[in-house]
Amino acid sequence: MASSLEHFVNSVRNLSGEGSWRELYEFLGKSPDVLMRNSEHLDTVLDTLDPQQHSLGVLAIYMVKFMILNQSAIQNQGILVPEPEILINQVSQFITVCNGEQIRCAPDSFAELCNQFTQCLVEQEMPARGIVPLSKAIRKARMNETQLTSIHANLLQLCLMAQNLKPALEFLNVEISEINSENGYFDAKHFLLYYYYGGVINMACKNFDRALYSFEVALTTPSSAVSHIMLESYKKYILVSLILHGKVAPLPKYTSQVVNRLLKPMSAIYHEITTVFATNKPSSLELVLQKHRDVLQRENNWGLAKQVQQSLYKKIIQRLTQTFLTLSLSDMALRVQLPNVMEAEKLVLTMIEDGDIYASISQKDGMVLFHDNPDKYDSTSTVERVQKEVNICIELDMQVQKMEEAICTNPVFVKKASGAIDEDDGGRSSATSALQGAATKVPSFSM
Amino acid sequence: MNSIKSVNAVEPMQVDVSEENENAEEEPYIVENPTLDIETYTSSYHGMAKLSRLMFIADHCPSLRIETLKMAIAAVQETYNVTLYQQLHRKLQEAISGLTPAQIQALELPSYDVAWAESKMKKAALKLEKLDTDLKNYKANSIKESIRRGHDDLGDHYLDYGDMSNALKCYSRARDYCTSSKHVIHMCLNVIKVSVYLQNWSHVLSYVNKAESTPDFAESSNSKDGGQALVTHLQCAAGLAELATKKYKCAARHFLQANIDHCDLPELLSPSNVAVFGGLCALATYDRAELQKHVISSSSFKLFLELEPQLRDIIHKFYESKYASCLKLLEEMKDNLLLDMYLAPHVPALYTKIRNRALIQYFSPYMSADMRRMAEAFNTSVAALEDELMQLILDGQIQARIDSHNKILFAKDADQRSSTFEKSLNLGEEFKRRTRLLVIRAAVLRNQIHVKSSPRDSGGQTTEVAIPSSSGSSPRN
Numbered sequence: 001m002a003s004s005l006e007h008f009v010n011s012v013r014n015l016s017g018e019g020s021w022r023e024l025y026e027f028l029g030k031s032p033d034v035l036m037r038n039s040e041h042l043d044t045v046l047d048t049l050d051p052q053q054h055s056l057g058v059l060a061i062y063m064v065k066f067m068i069l070n071q072s073a074i075q076n077q078g079i080l081v082p083e084p085e086i087l088i089n090q091v092s093q094f095i096t097v098c099n100g101e102q103i104r105c106a107p108d109s110f111a112e113l114c115n116q117f118t119q120c121l122v123e124q125e126m127p128a129r130g131i132v133p134l135s136k137a138i139r140k141a142r143m144n145e146t147q148l149t150s151i152h153a154n155l156l157q158l159c160l161m162a163q164n165l166k167p168a169l170e171f172l173n174v175e176i177s178e179i180n181s182e183n184g185y186f187d188a189k190h191f192l193l194y195y196y197y198g199g200v201i202n203m204a205c206k207n208f209d210r211a212l213y214s215f216e217v218a219l220t221t222p223s224s225a226v227s228h229i230m231l232e233s234y235k236k237y238i239l240v241s242l243i244l245h246g247k248v249a250p251l252p253k254y255t256s257q258v259v260n261r262l263l264k265p266m267s268a269i270y271h272e273i274t275t276v277f278a279t280n281k282p283s284s285l286e287l288v289l290q291k292h293r294d295v296l297q298r299e300n301n302w303g304l305a306k307q308v309q310q311s312l313y314k315k316i317i318q319r320l321t322q323t324f325l326t327l328s329l330s331d332m333a334l335r336v337q338l339p340n341v342m343e344a345e346k347l348v349l350t351m352i353e354d355g356d357i358y359a360s361i362s363q364k365d366g367m368v369l370f371h372d373n374p375d376k377y378d379s380t381s382t383v384e385r386v387q388k389e390v391n392i393c394i395e396l397d398m399q400v401q402k403m404e405e406a407i408c409t410n411p412v413f414v415k416k417a418s419g420a421i422d423e424d425d426g427g428r429s430s431a432t433s434a435l436q437g438a439a440t441k442v443p444s445f446s447m
Numbered sequence: 448m449n450s451i452k453s454v455n456a457v458e459p460m461q462v463d464v465s466e467e468n469e470n471a472e473e474e475p476y477i478v479e480n481p482t483l484d485i486e487t488y489t490s491s492y493h494g495m496a497k498l499s500r501l502m503f504i505a506d507h508c509p510s511l512r513i514e515t516l517k518m519a520i521a522a523v524q525e526t527y528n529v530t531l532y533q534q535l536h537r538k539l540q541e542a543i544s545g546l547t548p549a550q551i552q553a554l555e556l557p558s559y560d561v562a563w564a565e566s567k568m569k570k571a572a573l574k575l576e577k578l579d580t581d582l583k584n585y586k587a588n589s590i591k592e593s594i595r596r597g598h599d600d601l602g603d604h605y606l607d608y609g610d611m612s613n614a615l616k617c618y619s620r621a622r623d624y625c626t627s628s629k630h631v632i633h634m635c636l637n638v639i640k641v642s643v644y645l646q647n648w649s650h651v652l653s654y655v656n657k658a659e660s661t662p663d664f665a666e667s668s669n670s671k672d673g674g675q676a677l678v679t680h681l682q683c684a685a686g687l688a689e690l691a692t693k694k695y696k697c698a699a700r701h702f703l704q705a706n707i708d709h710c711d712l713p714e715l716l717s718p719s720n721v722a723v724f725g726g727l728c729a730l731a732t733y734d735r736a737e738l739q740k741h742v743i744s745s746s747s748f749k750l751f752l753e754l755e756p757q758l759r760d761i762i763h764k765f766y767e768s769k770y771a772s773c774l775k776l777l778e779e780m781k782d783n784l785l786l787d788m789y790l791a792p793h794v795p796a797l798y799t800k801i802r803n804r805a806l807i808q809y810f811s812p813y814m815s816a817d818m819r820r821m822a823e824a825f826n827t828s829v830a831a832l833e834d835e836l837m838q839l840i841l842d843g844q845i846q847a848r849i850d851s852h853n854k855i856l857f858a859k860d861a862d863q864r865s866s867t868f869e870k871s872l873n874l875g876e877e878f879k880r881r882t883r884l885l886v887i888r889a890a891v892l893r894n895q896i897h898v899k900s901s902p903r904d905s906g907g908q909t910t911e912v913a914i915p916s917s918s919g920s921s922p923r924n
Contacts, residue, residue, distance in 0.1 A: 148890070177886045179894045188898045191891065213880060217887055223898030230898070254888070258898075323840040326852040367852050377868035386868075389875040396882045403889060 005038045009048055012057035021056065021105040028060040028106070035064040042082075051094050055102040059109055062091055066116040084124055091117050092133040100140040108185035110141055111150045118154040127161035134158060135167055146177040150190035156197035165201050172198050172210070177399070192218050192229040199236060203304070208244045215240065220255045226262050232299070234263045238270040239304040246315040248274050269295055273308065280319075282312055282337045313338075313347060314356055321357050321370045329366045341366070485515055491717035495606065495644050497522055498531065503788040505538065512542050513554060520557055527571040528609035529564050571608050578604055595624035595634075602637060606644075615641045628663040632677065635661075639684045640714055651688040655681050676709035683716050687789060690724055695797065699728035703741050707750040722751035724790060726758045730765060731800035735808070738766060770805045771824050777801065806835065807844055810856065818854040829854055 008031055015024040035042065042061055051058045065082045091113070103110045114137050121130040134155040141149050152171060159168035180186060199214035215237040219230060241248045251259065264271070269292045276288045289296070289305050296302045316336050320327060333344040348368055351357045358371040407413055485504065489497050501519040505512050516539045523532050536559045543551055582597040602617035618637040625631045635658035642650040658681055686701030702725030710718045729742050742748055742762060752759040757780055764773035777798065785791050802825075809824065810816055822832045836856065839845045847858050 175883055175886070177890060179890045179896070181894050186894065186896075188896045191896050192898070213884075217884065220884070220888065221891060221896060221898060225898055225900035227898045252884070319841060323837045323849055325848040325850040325857060328851060331851060365852065370848075372862070373865065373869075375865070377865055382868065386872070389872065389879075393875055393878055393882075396879060400882060400885065403886070 004034050005041055005045060008034055009045055009057075012049060012054050016054045016057065016102075021102060024056050025106050028056060028109075031060060032064055032067070035061060036068065039064070039068055046090075051097050052099050055094075055098040056106055058094060058098070059103070059106060059113060062087075062094060063109060063113055063116070066113070066120070069120065070116070084120055088117070088120060088124070088126070088129065092129065095133040095137045095140075098140070103140055104143070107141060107149075107180065107182035110137070111182045111185050114141075114151045114154055118158060121158060122161065127158040128164060130158045131155065131162060131164060131167050135171075138171065142180060144178070145174055147180050148176045148178065148191070148194060149180045150182060150186050153190045153193035153197065156194060156201060160197055160201060165205060168198075168201050169205065172201060172214075188221060188223070188227070189229070192221060192227060192233070196229050196233050199233065199240075203236070203240060208240055212237065212240050212244055216251070219259060220252055223256045223258050226258060226266075230259070231263055231266060234259065235267050235270050235299065235301060236304065238267065238274060239301060239308055242274065242277055242308045243304070243311045246311065247278065273305070277308065277312055280312070280316055282309065282316070285309055285312055314351060317348065317351060318357060321359065324370055326367050326369050329361075329368060332368060485511060485518065489518065491713060491719070493713035494526070495609075496714050498526075498528075499644065500788050502535075503791075504786050505542075507791075508786060513539070513556075516542060517554075517556065524560075524563065526609075527567055527574075527604070527607045529568050529571070531609050532564060532567075571604075574604055575601075575608075591624045591626055595621050595626075595630060598624070599633075599637065602641075606641065611641055611645050615645065628661040631661045632658050636680065639681075643684065643687065643715060646691065648688040648691045651684055655685045655688070675706055676711070679705045679709045680712055680715070683710070683712060683721060686721075686724065687716065690728065690789060690793065693793065693796070695728040695793075695800070696732040699725055699732055703729065703745065703748050705751070706747055718751060719754045720787070720789075722748075722755045723758055723784070723787070726752065726755070726762055727784075727790070727797050727801075730762060731797045731804065735766070738762070765801075765805065768808065770809060771826055774802065774805065774826060803835075803839060803844065806839060810845060810847065810858070813856075814858045816856045818849075818856055821856070 011027055012024065015021075015027065042065060046058065046061060049057050049061075065087055068081055069084065069087065095114075095117075114134060118130060118134070121127055134151060138149060138151045138155060141151055155171065156168050159165055179191070195214045195218035199211045199218065202208070202211035202214060215233045218233040219237060221230070223230065238248050272292075273285070273288060276285050286309065289309065293302065296305050313336055317332075320332065320335065329341045329344050332348070333339075333341050336344060336347070338344045338347065345361060348357075348359060348361060352359055352361075358373060360369050360371070361367075362369060485501075489500060492500060498519055501515045501522070505515040505519065508515075516535055520532065520535050520539070523535060539556065543554070543556070546554075578597065578601045582594070582601060585593040585597045598617050598621035602614045602621070605611075605614035605617060615638065618634060618641060621634050621637075622631075625634055635654045638654045639651050639658075642648075642654065658677075682701045682704045686698045686705075689695075689698035689701060702721050705721050705725070707718055710716075710721060716724075725748065726742065729738060733741065742752075743766060752762070757776060761773055761776050761780070764770075764776070781794065781798070784794050806825065809821065818829055818832060818836075822829045825832065827835075833849060833851065836845065836847070836849060840847055840849075846860060847856050849856055
């Protein structure tokens with residue numbers, strides 16, 4: 001009924017004018033039905049409402065539009081189905097101009113909107129168009145720079161699809177220290193997706209260190225069920241670990257049991273690759289990789305597997321640098337199981353240029369001479385570097401201390417702590433002993 | 448925090464987990480040319496020890512097989528062990544399957560004595576019954592001493608019969624009826640004996656400790672001969688257990704404390720065994736100072752070494768750095784050692800250790816060494832030597848670098864200053880990484896992020912496990 005729609009518009013206007021975002025948010029929670037029924041008038045309503053002043057209202061309308069889009073044809077009889085192309089444009093525009101303060105009062109709706117927006121773009125196969133709007137959306141939705149929202153995962157997905165990774169890196173390089181719960185909308189899935197995509201993007205940019213870190217975070221998420229995202233993260237974790245360190249470091253103690261019990265048996269191939277890698281025989285590794293080529297390709301890890309093979313050669317040569325001063329090229333080709341001397345020379349040359357080893361090749365004798373790390377750590381750049389690192393570490397330490405203080409002064413915690421002490425033995429009630437006694441109750445982040 | 452539920456969303460895959468045996472199956476090997484005189488070798492043993500050694504030799508040495516089996520059959524006829532008798536005869540039949548009848552005649556083999564087997568079994572059953580009823584009577588009379596002795600007798604009988612697990616059970620039951628420390632020690636020794644036959648080494652060690660911690664043990668061990676024999680007995684058993692569990696240094700220590708005058712243990716080890724085990728373990732694990740003090744100048748162990756002049760030569764040559772002859776003698780002894788039941792599985796490991804020690808000791812005084820001369824000294828080729836040295840350097844046992852062009856080994860000392868800088872920078876990185884993980888984890892726990900399986904009734908908070916939609920299009924090289 002037009003009147004209910006008018007009523008809707010008036011309420012939005014009034015409540016927005018008063019700035020009572022709470023009430024408006026609640027009101028909007030009740031209005032999807034009204035809006036659905038009057039779908040053909042939605043565009044006129046959009047014209048009357050100003051996206052900046054009445055962001056929440058406009059947000060609700062777009063949500064309804066997406067709902068209609070996602071419904072099946074049967075349900076949509078009699079309702080005007082919006083055009084995806086136009087809708088995408090409209091939403092991009094909206095995100096650019098909407099009022100951040102209002103948005104932050106309805107975080108779940110906004111996040112849902114962005115999610116729907118992303119899905120629509122993915123279906124329409126136009127991922128690149130969403131990158132800029134979503135970057136803006138993240139900046140508006142988050143409370144501070146280090147906060148994670150579900151929109152982060154959406155952005156990373158679009159960046160990967162569009163193969164445009166720079167915008168993603170900008171967000172990935174910021175250390176996350178908080179999570180925006182978005183009134184309950186934020187979910188384990190968003191967290192896992194963010195870190196999984198983050199790892200993949202870092203891998204593509206050859207930042208294997210950061211990639212490993214991201215996968216590790218994804219794997220240590222508390223869980224009691226198997227998540228496919230975690231499974232994929234685990235497989236990539238193994239491969240990246242092999243490329244970076246030449247072995248798979250064990251996961252921290254606080255990893256949930258699901259990983260050990262269920263994920264490990266599911267990734268038998270990767271464990272096989274690990275064991276073969278440890279034997280330092282490139283030919284056996286080649287055999288194993290060829291054997292599982294189909295599976296690896298299906299799981300999109302074939303490129304990684306090839307890189308693992310390269311890193312095996314590098315690992316073997318690094319071992320040689322630790323034991324030999326000079327080595328003939330033919331000997332080296334033998335030891336590394338390369339087909340001929342030319343290959344060996346080429347490989348050593350690449351490694352020297354990449355800075356993986358310190359050596360020089362003497363073509364006259366056909367010898368490679370290995371040197372020690374020429375960096376004697378006695379220049380000013382070393383001092384600067386050490387200074388910088390120490391400062392960063394001090395900052396981090398202070399951050400952790402602040403977090404600890406926040407917990408210790410939390411009234412709920414103090415009550416629990418002192419309550420426990422009183423139960424056990426009535427004598428001591430000093431603050432320090434309360435804290436000590438309750439230290440066991442604080443979840444221990446055992447590293 | 449969220450408790451881990453046991454509901455799993457996905458069926459765990461059936462995976463073939465291959466059970467790893469604790470005692471890895473050793474590959475059957477054949478020893479071709481031992482210079483062992485079986486008569487003298489086995490004369491120092493008695494009972495089950497003799498039989499198990501004879502069987503071991505028969506299994507692994509085709510040239511001596513028939514002789515040992517003959518001796519084993521003769522020995523087993525003195526016990527009640529009929530099952531073993533049958534087993535030995537079967538082996539004998541297998542062994543002679545390839546020979547002509549004339550040769551078989553010449554060997555004068557004992558034939559399978561069915562009558563003996565049956566009568567022994569009957570006797571064994573009778574004796575078992577008698578002992579059982581005796582024990583029941585004693586229990587009815589509740590005289591602790593006789594119950595204890597009854598259990599002991601029953602255990603002895605089971606041992607004779609070849610039923611080790613029952614023997615162990617009986618001996619252990621005697622524990623409750625021990626009234627004096629002498630009884631406790633006696634019981635411990637019995638349990639140790641059976642555990643050795645069963646190769647249950649942790650049992651052996653625990654009972655050795657138990658015996659040593661009985662109150663009167665310290666007294667008796669200092670006073671009279673019986674005490675000394677006891678100490679030796681326990682040390683030999685402990686040494687054997689440590690050897691079997693590959694703790695060579697502890698084993699060496701135990702064996703070196705044995706006293707030859709009291710080393711009369713026909714059911715366990717012979718003195719030459721002690722000499723060989725102790726000497727080899729010490730050679731493999733002791734450094735020069737310890738070797739000098741505990742083995743070469745030790746008055747008690749010297750007497751042991753007299754029994755094995757070859758081993759004595761080896762140890763002396765090693766100490767005098769005459770590695771080529773030392774290693775050659777070791778090779779000659781190898782065949783005989785491979786026939787020893789307890790030492791055989793450890794021979795390769797011990798030999799490698801001894802060889803590595805020799806290499807390290809050879810190189811330790813030098814700044815640079817010519818690898819050709821080193822290879823000569825160690826009876827090997829330069830290429831093989833290079834491989835061995837590479838392994839030692841990677842393990843960190845030698846600080847050196849190989850100059851493969853000129854075939855020289857250069858000693859290298861680590862640059863402390865650079866390595867300190869490197870280490871501190873790495874540690875900084877590690878700290879940063881872990882702290883950041885900590886902060887994220889705190890955020891995760893605070894927001895109660897948890898992967899759950901979706902409940903049947905689609906309630907509000909389902910976290911449906913989803914396959915990531917587009918993980919495949921990331922560029923890779």
